[in-house]
Amino acid sequence: MSNRRDFIKKAGMGFALAGISGSSIAQVAGTVLNNESTTDFNVVNGIETVELKVTKPLFCPYYSISTPAEKGGGAHYYRNDAFKHNPFTVPASGMSGSPIIMDAKGKFVGFMTTYAYENSIFSFDGADTLTITVPRGQELFIDESGIGDDAWKAYNSEMMRRLDIKPMTEHPKFWADVEYCTWVEQKFLSTKKLEHFNLLTHDFIANYLDKIIEFGYPKGKMTLDHGWGTFPDGTINSGFGSWVPDPNKFPDFRKTMDMITEKGFTPGLWIGFPKIHAASTIAKKNPNMLGSWEVNNDSCKQDDIRWLNPKADIFEYASETIDRFYKMGVMKFKIDMSYNTKSDMLHIHKELYKAAKCIDENIEMEFHVPDIFFTKFTDVTRTNDVWLNDKFDWQARVKTHYNVSLKSAPGRGINLDHIGGNDTGAITEAKYLQHLEMYKSKIGYPCVSLLSHHISQKCVDETGDYLWDYERGSKKIISDFHNEK
Numbered sequence: 001m002s003n004r005r006d007f008i009k010k011a012g013m014g015f016a017l018a019g020i021s022g023s024s025i026a027q028v029a030g031t032v033l034n035n036e037s038t039t040d041f042n043v044v045n046g047i048e049t050v051e052l053k054v055t056k057p058l059f060c061p062y063y064s065i066s067t068p069a070e071k072g073g074g075a076h077y078y079r080n081d082a083f084k085h086n087p088f089t090v091p092a093s094g095m096s097g098s099p100i101i102m103d104a105k106g107k108f109v110g111f112m113t114t115y116a117y118e119n120s121i122f123s124f125d126g127a128d129t130l131t132i133t134v135p136r137g138q139e140l141f142i143d144e145s146g147i148g149d150d151a152w153k154a155y156n157s158e159m160m161r162r163l164d165i166k167p168m169t170e171h172p173k174f175w176a177d178v179e180y181c182t183w184v185e186q187k188f189l190s191t192k193k194l195e196h197f198n199l200l201t202h203d204f205i206a207n208y209l210d211k212i213i214e215f216g217y218p219k220g221k222m223t224l225d226h227g228w229g230t231f232p233d234g235t236i237n238s239g240f241g242s243w244v245p246d247p248n249k250f251p252d253f254r255k256t257m258d259m260i261t262e263k264g265f266t267p268g269l270w271i272g273f274p275k276i277h278a279a280s281t282i283a284k285k286n287p288n289m290l291g292s293w294e295v296n297n298d299s300c301k302q303d304d305i306r307w308l309n310p311k312a313d314i315f316e317y318a319s320e321t322i323d324r325f326y327k328m329g330v331m332k333f334k335i336d337m338s339y340n341t342k343s344d345m346l347h348i349h350k351e352l353y354k355a356a357k358c359i360d361e362n363i364e365m366e367f368h369v370p371d372i373f374f375t376k377f378t379d380v381t382r383t384n385d386v387w388l389n390d391k392f393d394w395q396a397r398v399k400t401h402y403n404v405s406l407k408s409a410p411g412r413g414i415n416l417d418h419i420g421g422n423d424t425g426a427i428t429e430a431k432y433l434q435h436l437e438m439y440k441s442k443i444g445y446p447c448v449s450l451l452s453h454h455i456s457q458k459c460v461d462e463t464g465d466y467l468w469d470y471e472r473g474s475k476k477i478i479s480d481f482h483n484e485k
Helices: 004-011 025-031 148-163 183-189 202-215 253-262 281-285 314-326 342-359 394-408 429-439 457-472
Strands: 042-045 049-053 083-085 100-102 108-111 121-124 129-133 139-143 179-181 221-224 266-271 290-293 306-308 332-335 364-367 380-382 413-416 445-448
Touching: 049 139, 100 148, 108 148, 139 148, 148 394, 179 202, 179 266, 202 221, 202 253, 202 457, 221 332, 253 266, 314 342, 332 342, 342 364, 380 394, 394 413, 394 429, 429 457, 445 457
Parallel strands: 179 221, 179 445, 221 266, 266 332, 332 364, 364 380, 380 413, 413 445
Antiparallel strands: 042 139, 049 129, 083 121, 100 108, 108 139, 121 129, 290 306
16 A cells, blocks of 8 residues: 555545654655565554455464364465454464464555454455454554565564564573473373373483483483373363472472483473463462363363463462472473463463563573564464374475464574474374474474484484584574564
């Protein structure tokens, strides 16, 4: 859109640019980023609705909700059918990006504030018209140049300025180290349902690290995934909110952390903070921590898994939990299960992040919600969960998850999650190596989860070559998807 008059004619009503009005709007809109953007864009405020002619499919990076048929691919991010979405209240199911839409020809539109988010709506008629509800106080970024990535970079740069997001230029050295995570190894060694949650022990960790050392891989972070904690009522879900090491698996958790350090690795810990169960230790201590039940849970029984109450004192809860493990040597926290409504998740992430940084600013906090509004409260975003299953277009999922991470969380690190994917029954040498190849030259640090000798010696060797190439290279992990200022 090249000028204000054309826009008013199209929208049928007046508007303001971030409080600026009058004939200067078009000029200001095009120079907000000091002419570093190659696109022309408008920022509109307080309009009831805006209609744009668009070409489908529409790329909706915030929409990570997939059907069983789509699971494993990336098709759910691309919408051809009619929809009505509030990108601020949609569940962050898996990996949900920024509240923007890009059409097939690069036309770009994005919300710019969380104010009045309840009524900020994208509505598509399934044909060629996208109607955006822009309540008073909300602002909208529009770029019709057709250069979608340039528009997205311009949007990111303006949002970083508005949200006071400083691109990460320096970080503790270990943040860029290779990560080793136990999750897929647990799943691979499991012989029956749910057994993988009970395989994680002190000896499991020792054997895992010894294998890494035997392979001659570079040392880095060692993250214990789901299964290190207690399950108070015997169910896996009761572990959500029970962040206490299981004494049968870990008689002395500090000793386990010391062992990781002594072998030359940095201890990391998975914690599913955003979920909570009524039988958990924190819920028994403070029932006010219990929030809403999971979406699509029709039964809503008293003992069902629930979401953390975003209005509770999350800062105190997180501070006590993180500090306890920090004192044992844990320097990286993998925060998982942020699948609740995004407006609730934003508050929870903010409190978790603030709690960690008040303890030690060098703690690495990793999340899986790559949204520009979450970016200030994130150190690293992971390209979450891929299944290398030929029933799905898993290659598209790898690419889409990476693009959503790179473009929705500018100035922050990227974790290239789980080489070989999560579906242990589907991994073959060919697919493992193809996935590995897709990560080469990408911004982000590698994450090894399945020990590749289970597949083949070739996988062991090529994984080692990739890790050492990364270790000896620039170790670039920070998304640069924004315009430098």
